[in-house]
Amino acid sequence: MMIASATSRLLAVCGLVVVFTGCDAGVQRHAVSGTLTIDGEPVDDVTIVFTPVGEGLSGAAEVFEGEFACGEVGGPSKGMHNxxxxxxxAEMEEVEEDLGELKAPRKPKVPLKYQRLGGLQVEITGEEGQVLNLQLER
Incomplete structure (x- = not known):
């Protein structure tokens, strides 16, 4: 089941890359890497999506143990990105089998403001090997 889940995530990210691949050969994608922490703790098992504020190409990457990397193939274009x-x-606990009751929901791994567009913006400069250190707070 763990392999199926990892495979599903990989296929989803590959699908995002295909969707985000633009038809405009004049717009260049850029490799971006970095770290992602919330309240000083590395974030794990999330996807970070770069969506251009204006014209441009989106990008996406998986985040594991607080680190992510987008290559030039799936990276965002130069400019401001949400x-x-x-x-x-899932952000909810499963049903307790023996009691048939729901456990209290756990604290979301990622605050809702960062799960929506507009909660965070960065500038992709186009510099080779740009590193973003995203230090977020709840």
Missing amino acids: IRISPNE
């Missing part, structure tokens, strides 16, 4: 961070797993 950042959206999406958890890769």
Whole structure:
């Protein structure tokens, strides 16, 4: 089941790259890497999506143990981008089998303001090997 889940996530990210691949050969994608922490703790098992504020190409990357990397193939274009961070797993606890009751929901891994467009913006400069250190707070 773990392999199927990882495979599903990989296919989803590949699908995002295909969707984000633009038809305009004049717009260049850029490699971007970095770290993602919330309240000083590395974030794990989320997807970070770069969506251009104006014209441009989007990009996406998986975040594991607080680190992410977009290559030039799936990276964003130069310019301002909204950042959206999406958890890769359900944010609710499963039903307790023996009691048949729901457990209290756990604190979301990623605050809702970062799961929506407009909660965070960054500038992709086009510099080779740009590194973003995203230090977020709840």
